[in-house]
Amino acid sequence: MTDQDEIEDSTAPLIEHLAELRNRLIASVLAFVVGIVIAFTVSEPILQFLLEPIKNTLHSLGDPSPTLQYTSPQEYLFTLFRISMVFGFALAFPVISYQLWRFVAPGLYRSEKSAFLPFLIASPFMFLLGAAFAQFVVTPLAMQFFLGFADFSSIFTRIAAGAVNAPDHAAGAVDAGQGLKITFFGKVNESLDITLKFIMAFGLCFQLPVLLTLLGKAGIVSAPGLKSVRKYAIVGILTLAAVLTPPDVTSQVILFTVVYGLYEISIWLVWWVERKRDEELRAEGLMDDEEPDPDDA
Numbered sequence: 001m002t003d004q005d006e007i008e009d010s011t012a013p014l015i016e017h018l019a020e021l022r023n024r025l026i027a028s029v030l031a032f033v034v035g036i037v038i039a040f041t042v043s044e045p046i047l048q049f050l051l052e053p054i055k056n057t058l059h060s061l062g063d064p065s066p067t068l069q070y071t072s073p074q075e076y077l078f079t080l081f082r083i084s085m086v087f088g089f090a091l092a093f094p095v096i097s098y099q100l101w102r103f104v105a106p107g108l109y110r111s112e113k114s115a116f117l118p119f120l121i122a123s124p125f126m127f128l129l130g131a132a133f134a135q136f137v138v139t140p141l142a143m144q145f146f147l148g149f150a151d152f153s154s155i156f157t158r159i160a161a162g163a164v165n166a167p168d169h170a171a172g173a174v175d176a177g178q179g180l181k182i183t184f185f186g187k188v189n190e191s192l193d194i195t196l197k198f199i200m201a202f203g204l205c206f207q208l209p210v211l212l213t214l215l216g217k218a219g220i221v222s223a224p225g226l227k228s229v230r231k232y233a234i235v236g237i238l239t240l241a242a243v244l245t246p247p248d249v250t251s252q253v254i255l256f257t258v259v260y261g262l263y264e265i266s267i268w269l270v271w272w273v274e275r276k277r278d279e280e281l282r283a284e285g286l287m288d289d290e291e292p293d294p295d296d297a
Helices: 003-041 043-050 052-060 075-107 110-161 188-205 208-217 223-228 230-244 249-283
Strands: none
Touching: 003 043, 003 075, 043 052, 043 075, 043 188, 052 110, 052 188, 075 110, 075 188, 110 188, 110 208, 110 249, 188 230, 188 249, 208 249, 223 230, 223 249, 230 249
């Protein structure tokens, strides 16, 4: 066999992998396009659902007919298309993850497949859980704070002017004494942007148990190690809560409580993974009998 034949034989598997990767990518892109089309047909109901927290907040502040506006001819269409992109990807994610799995799985051992597959299923579930938490808990609190601030500032202005009665004005309006009256006229794309940011942020935060457990499965982190950096994790979570939430104590406490709870759950999941791994090693006679203690820090 000549050197040229050896080179051609060595490149054949690479070409086959690239061809398979191309086919998987094509299938994923087609699924994404189909998802966009399907999502676009129901984009207006989705938009109404995402804007429900701001509508309810305006209702609670006395606006009988909440209205959002757009200020350029293409703005509303682009807003619907943005929704279609996000939810189209969500619809296509099972197909995309399946294509990813089919491409990666042949190169994994059976034990690695059994370890990786549960995380592939748990990840979208936890993201949906975080997105639901953002939509039904965090976003309403944020809207109450941002739009309700107009009422608070108006009350303070009236107290300073000697009139302590409740303000009588439109929802989201700031009555600056004898000056200009500043009223909220929300834009569709900007209001949607706040909601989507909360959904993405909390969806990613809820990936924490999945990520840490996967790292524990790979032996990169350990339960005692996570406990030893708990104080730094608390500082990091507090910083995250201050950045991702509006500047009111309620939503920051909620985010801190949830994410810190996920961190503690992650420690127990990593400990459970380590215990299962140790049991397998003991069964094979590769490890002495010594029961790990989850309270060891």
